[in-house]
Amino acid sequence: MDKMPAWADAVLVPLISILLAAVLSALVILAIGENPIDALELMVQGALMRSAGWGYTLYYTTNFIFTGLCVAIAFHAKMFNIGGEGQAMIGGLGVALVCLFIPFPHWTVALLVATVAAAAFGALWALIPAYLQAKRGSHIVITTIMFNFIAAAVLNYVLVNLLRPAGAMDPATAPFPEATHLPTFQDLFATADNPLFRGSPANVTFFLAILACIAFWFLMWRTKLGYEIRAFGHSESAAKYAGISPVRITVVAMLISGGLAGMMALNTTMGEAERLVMNATEGAGFIGIAVALMGRSHPVGIFLAALLFGFLYQGGAELALWTNIPRELITVIQALVILFTGALDNMVRMPLERIFMATRRRNG
Amino acid sequence: MTDTPAIELKGISKAFGPVQANKDISIRVMPGTIHGIIGENGAGKSTLMSILYGFYKADAGEVWINGKKTEIPDSQAAISAGIGMVFQHFKLVQNFTVLENVILGAEDGPMLRPSLARARGVLKQLSEEYELSVDPEQLIENLSVGHQQRVEILKALYREADILILDEPTGVLTPAEADHLFRILDNLRSEGKTIILITHKLREIMEITDTVSVMRRGEMTATVKTAETSPEQLAELMVGRKVLLRVDKVPAQPGAPVLQVENLRHTDSHGVERLKGISLEVRAGEILGVAGVAGNGQSELLEVLGGYADATGTVRVNGSELPLAGGQADGQSRRARGIAHVPEDRQTEGLIMPYTAWENTVFGYHRDPRYQSGPLMNNAMIRAEAQDKMTRYDVRPPNPDLAAKNFSGGNQQKIVLAREIERDPDILLVGQPTRGVDIGAIEFIHQEIVRLRDQGKAILLVSVELDEIFSLSDRIAVMFDGQIMGERLPDETDQTELGLLMAGVTEMPGGDPIQAIDASLEDKEAREAEQHD
Amino acid sequence: DPALIYDLGGKFDKSFNEAAFNGAEAWAEETGGSYRDIELQSEAQREQALRRFAEAGFNPVVTTGFSMSAPIASVAADYPDTKFVTIDGFVNPEEHPNVLSILFSEHEGSYLVGMMAAMASESNTVGFVGGMDIPLIRKFACGYAQGAKSVSDDIEVISNMTGTTPAAWNDPVKGSELAKAQISQGADVIFAAAGGTGLGVLQTAADEGILSIGVDSNQNYVHPGQVLTSMLKRVDVAVQDAMTQGADLETGVMVLGLAENGVGYALDENNQDLVSEEMKVAVEEAKAQIVSGEIEVHDYSSDDSCPALNF
Amino acid sequence: MDFATLLQVLDSTVRLATPLLLACLAGLFSERSGVIDIGLEGKMLAAAFASAAIAAVTGSVWLGLLAGIVAATFMSGIHGLASITFRGNQLISGVAINFLASGLTVLIAQDWFGQGGRTPSLIGGGRFEPITLPFAEALSGVPVLGPIYAELISGHSALVYVAFLMVPLTWFVLFRTRFGLRLRAVGEAPEAVDTAGVSVVGLRYAAIVICGVLCGLAGAYLATGLQAGFVREMTAGRGYIALAALIFAKWRPWYALFACLLFGLLQAVALRFQNIDLGGITIPVQVMDALPYILTVVILAGFVGKAIPPRAGGEPYVKER
Numbered sequence A: 001m002d003k004m005p006a007w008a009d010a011v012l013v014p015l016i017s018i019l020l021a022a023v024l025s026a027l028v029i030l031a032i033g034e035n036p037i038d039a040l041e042l043m044v045q046g047a048l049m050r051s052a053g054w055g056y057t058l059y060y061t062t063n064f065i066f067t068g069l070c071v072a073i074a075f076h077a078k079m080f081n082i083g084g085e086g087q088a089m090i091g092g093l094g095v096a097l098v099c100l101f102i103p104f105p106h107w108t109v110a111l112l113v114a115t116v117a118a119a120a121f122g123a124l125w126a127l128i129p130a131y132l133q134a135k136r137g138s139h140i141v142i143t144t145i146m147f148n149f150i151a152a153a154v155l156n157y158v159l160v161n162l163l164r165p166a167g168a169m170d171p172a173t174a175p176f177p178e179a180t181h182l183p184t185f186q187d188l189f190a191t192a193d194n195p196l197f198r199g200s201p202a203n204v205t206f207f208l209a210i211l212a213c214i215a216f217w218f219l220m221w222r223t224k225l226g227y228e229i230r231a232f233g234h235s236e237s238a239a240k241y242a243g244i245s246p247v248r249i250t251v252v253a254m255l256i257s258g259g260l261a262g263m264m265a266l267n268t269t270m271g272e273a274e275r276l277v278m279n280a281t282e283g284a285g286f287i288g289i290a291v292a293l294m295g296r297s298h299p300v301g302i303f304l305a306a307l308l309f310g311f312l313y314q315g316g317a318e319l320a321l322w323t324n325i326p327r328e329l330i331t332v333i334q335a336l337v338i339l340f341t342g343a344l345d346n347m348v349r350m351p352l353e354r355i356f357m358a359t360r361r362r363n364g
Numbered sequence B: 001m002t003d004t005p006a007i008e009l010k011g012i013s014k015a016f017g018p019v020q021a022n023k024d025i026s027i028r029v030m031p032g033t034i035h036g037i038i039g040e041n042g043a044g045k046s047t048l049m050s051i052l053y054g055f056y057k058a059d060a061g062e063v064w065i066n067g068k069k070t071e072i073p074d075s076q077a078a079i080s081a082g083i084g085m086v087f088q089h090f091k092l093v094q095n096f097t098v099l100e101n102v103i104l105g106a107e108d109g110p111m112l113r114p115s116l117a118r119a120r121g122v123l124k125q126l127s128e129e130y131e132l133s134v135d136p137e138q139l140i141e142n143l144s145v146g147h148q149q150r151v152e153i154l155k156a157l158y159r160e161a162d163i164l165i166l167d168e169p170t171g172v173l174t175p176a177e178a179d180h181l182f183r184i185l186d187n188l189r190s191e192g193k194t195i196i197l198i199t200h201k202l203r204e205i206m207e208i209t210d211t212v213s214v215m216r217r218g219e220m221t222a223t224v225k226t227a228e229t230s231p232e233q234l235a236e237l238m239v240g241r242k243v244l245l246r247v248d249k250v251p252a253q254p255g256a257p258v259l260q261v262e263n264l265r266h267t268d269s270h271g272v273e274r275l276k277g278i279s280l281e282v283r284a285g286e287i288l289g290v291a292g293v294a295g296n297g298q299s300e301l302l303e304v305l306g307g308y309a310d311a312t313g314t315v316r317v318n319g320s321e322l323p324l325a326g327g328q329a330d331g332q333s334r335r336a337r338g339i340a341h342v343p344e345d346r347q348t349e350g351l352i353m354p355y356t357a358w359e360n361t362v363f364g365y366h367r368d369p370r371y372q373s374g375p376l377m378n379n380a381m382i383r384a385e386a387q388d389k390m391t392r393y394d395v396r397p398p399n400p401d402l403a404a405k406n407f408s409g410g411n412q413q414k415i416v417l418a419r420e421i422e423r424d425p426d427i428l429l430v431g432q433p434t435r436g437v438d439i440g441a442i443e444f445i446h447q448e449i450v451r452l453r454d455q456g457k458a459i460l461l462v463s464v465e466l467d468e469i470f471s472l473s474d475r476i477a478v479m480f481d482g483q484i485m486g487e488r489l490p491d492e493t494d495q496t497e498l499g500l501l502m503a504g505v506t507e508m509p510g511g512d513p514i515q516a517i518d519a520s521l522e523d524k525e526a527r528e529a530e531q532h533d
Numbered sequence C: 001d002p003a004l005i006y007d008l009g010g011k012f013d014k015s016f017n018e019a020a021f022n023g024a025e026a027w028a029e030e031t032g033g034s035y036r037d038i039e040l041q042s043e044a045q046r047e048q049a050l051r052r053f054a055e056a057g058f059n060p061v062v063t064t065g066f067s068m069s070a071p072i073a074s075v076a077a078d079y080p081d082t083k084f085v086t087i088d089g090f091v092n093p094e095e096h097p098n099v100l101s102i103l104f105s106e107h108e109g110s111y112l113v114g115m116m117a118a119m120a121s122e123s124n125t126v127g128f129v130g131g132m133d134i135p136l137i138r139k140f141a142c143g144y145a146q147g148a149k150s151v152s153d154d155i156e157v158i159s160n161m162t163g164t165t166p167a168a169w170n171d172p173v174k175g176s177e178l179a180k181a182q183i184s185q186g187a188d189v190i191f192a193a194a195g196g197t198g199l200g201v202l203q204t205a206a207d208e209g210i211l212s213i214g215v216d217s218n219q220n221y222v223h224p225g226q227v228l229t230s231m232l233k234r235v236d237v238a239v240q241d242a243m244t245q246g247a248d249l250e251t252g253v254m255v256l257g258l259a260e261n262g263v264g265y266a267l268d269e270n271n272q273d274l275v276s277e278e279m280k281v282a283v284e285e286a287k288a289q290i291v292s293g294e295i296e297v298h299d300y301s302s303d304d305s306c307p308a309l310n311f
Numbered sequence D: 001m002d003f004a005t006l007l008q009v010l011d012s013t014v015r016l017a018t019p020l021l022l023a024c025l026a027g028l029f030s031e032r033s034g035v036i037d038i039g040l041e042g043k044m045l046a047a048a049f050a051s052a053a054i055a056a057v058t059g060s061v062w063l064g065l066l067a068g069i070v071a072a073t074f075m076s077g078i079h080g081l082a083s084i085t086f087r088g089n090q091l092i093s094g095v096a097i098n099f100l101a102s103g104l105t106v107l108i109a110q111d112w113f114g115q116g117g118r119t120p121s122l123i124g125g126g127r128f129e130p131i132t133l134p135f136a137e138a139l140s141g142v143p144v145l146g147p148i149y150a151e152l153i154s155g156h157s158a159l160v161y162v163a164f165l166m167v168p169l170t171w172f173v174l175f176r177t178r179f180g181l182r183l184r185a186v187g188e189a190p191e192a193v194d195t196a197g198v199s200v201v202g203l204r205y206a207a208i209v210i211c212g213v214l215c216g217l218a219g220a221y222l223a224t225g226l227q228a229g230f231v232r233e234m235t236a237g238r239g240y241i242a243l244a245a246l247i248f249a250k251w252r253p254w255y256a257l258f259a260c261l262l263f264g265l266l267q268a269v270a271l272r273f274q275n276i277d278l279g280g281i282t283i284p285v286q287v288m289d290a291l292p293y294i295l296t297v298v299i300l301a302g303f304v305g306k307a308i309p310p311r312a313g314g315e316p317y318v319k320e321r
C-alpha cells in the first residue's frame, strides 16, 4: 500500500512547498528593506486586477505552458530536457523564416504553417541530443545544456549576418509582414467603449497552448505512444522486455519535447515582437522545469503552475516599475520555488507521510 | 564452552511502512555453533540480520552480545562488537580490487600504502588457513560470484569477526562450491567462531547446523536442535501446513521441434561474450530445463530469444528463421511469432510497477489492434478483460485498478503468467518462475506450466533452483560460461553430476571436485579480465 | 512627472545608462522634482513600460538605447498627449509627431580623443575595444582612427569588437583579454567604447601601466591618473534638458555634436597630469575646426565605410 | 602566429583555465562521491560576489577569499541538504542553485552597494596581485625558455598556482589516502561503504564541502584575481564548461587539468581572434564562441572513448525503500 493518498502527493506536497518558498521569498524582501505585503499587493494589482495585466500574465503563461509541457514529456520518459531554451530559440528561427519568406494570405494560414515550422525546428534541435542519448548514452542533461549555448551562437550568426536588415543595429530580423500578425486579446475582446487588454501581448497562441495541454493528456494517457513513453520512463528494462525500443522512445519523446519548446516561439516571435529578436526566449525554457515539476508533469498541473509563473513574471515587472526592488527578486523567487517543489519536496513529503501513517494506524 | 549466548536478540520488531517485516523476534545463539535460520521468501530473515548488523534500525527490541546489552546503531558498532556479515546481495565496490574492498572501512591509518601492505599479508595467511584463495589484485567485476563471496567472507575475517552471518550464501553457488563453503564454515566453528546461516534449503540446514530457527511472515515460529528435527517437520513449520513438494505430471509426449537454436552467440555492451555458441532444441509438448549458476548466460539466452538483445547464429521457430538483430528483433515481433516470455525479474522487466494491474495485463501486447479503437487505446475493454483474467488466475486482491507494486510477489507473478499464457503461445520462455514466491503460489505456477506443456507447447525453463529444474523438466541442459556443458535426462542424473557441470567441470583428472572447480572458475575469470581491458 | 527607461545594460553601467541616470538626478536636484525609472527585465517589457508610464501620466517618457525606437514607434500613436524621447534611437518624426529622437555625433568626439591617444602614445600604436559590433560602435571607432591618423600618419590603430549580441556590453573578462592582446601588439593607449565591458579594459590598462580612454560618462575617476580622458557623450545633458522642458518638450530629431557640446572630452583633476598643454591646444584647435566645418570627420553610419580603418 | 603572440595566447589560456580547473576539481570531488553537481556555476557566482563584496568593504582580499569560500560552501550545503539528507533530485537542486545565485548576488549587491548589482571596483589590497616568481626578470633574456618562464609561468596571481597545485593534491587525496578510497567507494557502491561501517552521509557531506571550498576559490579568482570586482552573471557559463571538462576528463584529476587547459585555450583563441581566416574560408566568431560546447558534445558522443561516470552518481542513497 502507498504511504500517502495520491491526492496528498499531487496537491498537498506542492502546495506546502510553494508556501515555504513564499515565506522565504517574503523574508528575502524584508531583508532588502521592503515590505512583502505591499509587494504582493502591488503584484496582484498589476497582474490580476486589470485586463491589461491579465494580458501580460497570460502572455507569459502561454510561454510557460509550452516549455512546461516540453519538460514534462521528457520527464515522463525519464529524461531531463534542459534544452527547452535552445529549442525555443531555433523554433523562433523557423517561425521567422516562414513568416519572412512565404507570402501568406491570412494569419490563420500563417499560424498553421508557422506552427509546423516552429515545432519542426525545435524538434530538430532536440534530435541530436536525443540521438546521442539513445545511441551513445551521452548524458542528455549535458548535451542539452551545450545545445542551448550552440543555439545561441547559431541564432546570433543568423541574425547578425543573414537576417538583419541593412543598417539596423539590433540583431533582429525585419518586422514580419502584416498578414502574419496574430490577433491579440485586444483585437479579439476589446470593444470601442470597453478597451480590454489594451496594448498587452496575449494573443491567439494562448488557445494553441490550451489545445496543446489537451492533446498532451490524450497522448500520454490514451494512446499507445503515451503508454510506451510512460512505461519506458518507469522502467527501461521492462520497456525493452516488452519490445518498446528505447532508441525510438527516447528520440520520439525528445522530438515532441523539442517541438513543444519550439512552439513557444510562436507566442514571442509571431504573437508579440512580430520579428525575431536575439533574446526572445528569456529563460522560459528553464522556467519550464519548475512548471513541469510543480505541475507534476500533468497538463492540468502544468497549466496552473504556468499561470502562477505568469503571475510572478508580470507581478515582478510591476514591482520593477513602481518600486526599487530589482528585477532579480523574481529570479530568486523562481529559484526558491524550484528548490522547494523540485529538490526539497521530500522535506515536505517525509513528515506528511509520517502523519498519514500515524492517522491510518490509529484508525485501524 | 560457557552457557552465555554469543548472540541474544530480544523482542525485535521492524516495519517498513505498512509491511511488518519482523514481529517481536527473540533468538539465542551459543558460541562455537552454527545456527540456521530458515523461512520462505519475505519471511523477514534478511531484515532481522540487517538489524543485528546495524544496517537497519529496529523499531523495538534489544541486542545482547556475549552477555552484554549492546547498542548497534550502525554497522561500525556491529563490526566493533565482532560481527561480520555476508549479505545476500554482495556489498562490494565493483571497480575496486579485492584488496581495496577488504580494507575499505578497516584501514590502519590515513595513508593507504601501509594498510594495503599489511592487508596483503593478512589476506595471504587467511587464504591459506581457510582455503579461501583469491587474487588480491584482481578487480571485483572480473570475479565469479563464488569468488566474490569469498571476498565477502575475507572481509569479515579481516575485521576479526567472531560472529559471522551468512545470508543465503549458497543461492549463487554450485552444489560442490556449497560443500566447499560448508567445509570452511566447519573450520571456523572449530575455531570457536559463531555462525548464523540463512537459507531456505532444508538439505543444507540438516547438513551443517547445530540449531535452527524457523521464521514465517515476520515471526519466529520455532527454534529446535537440528539433530532432533526432520526436513518434513521444518517444512511444515515454515509454511504453516503440510506441503508436498513434488509436481504431479505424466510423462511428456514430445512432438515436432518448435524452437531450434544453433550456434547462438551474444556479446554484451562491455564487449564480453556472454553466449558462446549455444545450440539446443525444444519440441512441442516438452519442458527443457536450463540449469546453471546465475550469471553464466542464462539471462542472456532468454533476452536474445525474447528479442531484446542482439545475437548471431540461427534460431528457428516452427522451421522458419528468426531475425536476431535489427528492426525485426524485438519483443513485439517475437510475440507475433508465438513466443511468450515470463521474464526472470517480474519487478524490473515483467511489470511496470506504478501501472495498474489492468494496464499491465496488455504490457507487450499493447500494440495489438484488438486493444485499439481508432488512434486511442480501448481502455474499457482492456480493463474488462483484465478483471476476467485476474479472477481466473486467482490474483488476490482481484482489483484491476490497483498498481502492480501493491501486489505481493506471488500475485505479481500470476499477473505476468496470466498475460503470457492467455495469448496461447507456441513457445513459452520462463525465467525463475517461482523466485520470491511462496509455496502455495509455487504449486499453482508449476501446475500451469505443466498444463501448458500438456497442451503441446514448447517450454524453455531457466532456473537456478535445481529442485525446480528436476521436478519440472523433461530434459535438462546445463549452462556454464555461456556454453551448454551437457544435456541429461532427469532420471539419469543427480545433483552432484549437474553441480559439476554447472561449474564447468566435465572430467576430473585429479579426482578432487573443488580443485577442478576452482581451476575452471579461475580460467573463466582470467578470460573475462582479459576481455574487459 | 518625467519617467526614464534604461536599456538592458542597466542603470549603473558607469557609462551610457548611468549618464542618463546622472542627468535625471541633476534635474531632480535642480528642480526638486521627482521622476520614475525602470531597468528592463525582458523584451516584452519594453512596450509594457512605455504604456504603463504613459497611462500613469508620466510625461515625457525618456528612453535610452536604440532598441527602444521600435517599441516607441508602435506605442506612440496610442498616447498622443505623451512625449517620448529616444536617445540613440531614431523614430520618423513625420509619422510620430510626439517623439523626440536624440542622436549624437560620436565620431566627432571620438576624433578628438583619437588625437589625444596618438599624442600620448609612445609606441605609435593605439587600440580600440568596442562593445557590440554595430554601426553605432563602428562610428566611434572610425572617428577615433581618423583623429589618431590626423596626428601621426603611420600610426597603427588596432580595433576589436567584443561580440555581436547585447551580452557584449557586459563582458569585462573579454574586455580585459582583448586589452591584453592589444597591449601585446604594442598598444599603449586603448579607447573602450563598450559599456560595462569597458571597465575590464580600463582595469587591465591600469594594471599593465598603460593609458585608457573612457566613454559616455566621465570615467577618469575610475583609475585616477591612468585614464587619459573620456569621450563624453552628454546623455546626461540630453536627459536633463528633456526633463526640464517637461510636457512642452519640442519633438522631432536632434543631433548633438561638438557644436552643441553634445560630445566632447573630459578634463578634470584625475587626468590633468596626463594631458599636456600642447595636447590641449591641438585638440581645442581641431574642435574649433570641426565646429566651423574646416575638418570634416567621416561618419561611418552615413555610408557604412571608414577611410581610416578596416573592420 | 609568432612566438610572442603564442606566449600571449598561452598566458591567457592559463588565466582562463584556472577558474575552470578549480570548478572542475570541485565537481570531481562531488561526483566521485555520487553527488551530481550542475550547480557549479551558481556556487562560483555566489563566491565571486561574496569575495568581491567583502574585499571591497574590508579592503582585504584574504577576507574576501574567505567570504567567497563560505558563500560557495553555503550553497553546497543547500545542495547537500536537498540531495543527501532529503534525497531529492540532484539535477533539479543544481538548477535551483544556479537560479538562486544568479538572483541573490544581484539583489544583495544592489542592496549593499546600489550600483546595479555590481560591487565597487577593487583596488590595492582588495585584489590578488600577480606574483613574480624568482629570477623571472633575470631569466627573461634566455631565448625561448626565458620568456616562457617569465611570461607564461611567472606573473600570475596566487590562486592560479593554487589551482595547478590542486591537481596533484587531488590525485594524492583520491588515490593515496583512506579518505580518497572511501570517497571513491561511496560514489560507486554506497551500500558497501555503509556496511563497512563508514557513514555515507558523512562522506558525501565532506565531498560537498570540499566542492564548495574549491568553487569558492574559483569564484574568488574570477572576481578578485582575473577581474577587479563583481558584475552580474560574471561566471558566464564557466560552471557548465567545467562540468563538460569533468566528463571529458573521465572524473580523473590529471585529465581534468588537460581538459581545462584545452577549454581555456579555445576560449583564449576565441577571445583574441574574432574571425579566423583559414585560406579563404572565414570562420565566424560565433563558431569560435560555440566551439567549447560543440567540442563537448563531440566528446560526449564518444569519439574519445566512453566516459563511465561513478556508478552511484545521481542516486540518493536509500536503505529502506
Ligand SMILES: Nc1ncnc2c1ncn2[C@@H]1O[C@H](COP(=O)(O)OP(=O)(O)OP(=O)(O)O)[C@@H](O)[C@H]1O
Pocket (backbone or CB within 6 Å): B016, B017, B019, B020, B021, B039, B040, B041, B042, B043, B044, B045, B046, B047, B048, B088, B200, B436, D319, D320, D321
Ligand atoms: N528496504 C525495505 N523496504 C521496504 N520493505 C522491505 C525492505 N526490505 C524488506 N522489505 C519487506 O520486508 C519483508 C521481509 O523481507 P526480508 O528481505 O527480510 O525477507 P527474507 O526472509 O530475507 O526473504 P528472501 O528469502 O526473499 O531473502 C518483505 O515483505 C519485504 O517486502
Ligand SMILES: Nc1ncnc2c1ncn2[C@@H]1O[C@H](COP(=O)(O)OP(=O)(O)OP(=O)(O)O)[C@@H](O)[C@H]1O
Pocket (backbone or CB within 6 Å): A001, A002, B019, B041, B042, B405, B406, B407, B408, B409, B410, B411, B436, B437, B438, B441, D321
Ligand atoms: N516495497 C513495497 N512497497 C509497498 N508495499 C509492499 C512492498 N513490499 C510488500 N508490500 C506489500 O506487503 C504485502 C506483503 O508483501 P510480501 O512481498 O511480503 O508478500 P508475501 O507474503 O511474500 O506474498 P507472496 O507469497 O505472494 O509473495 C503485500 O500485500 C504488498 O502489497
Ligand SMILES: [Mg+2]
Pocket (backbone or CB within 6 Å): B045, B046, B047, B088, B167
Ligand atoms: Mg533475504
Ligand SMILES: [Mg+2]
Pocket (backbone or CB within 6 Å): B041, B042, B408, B409, B410, B436, B437, B438
Ligand atoms: Mg513475497
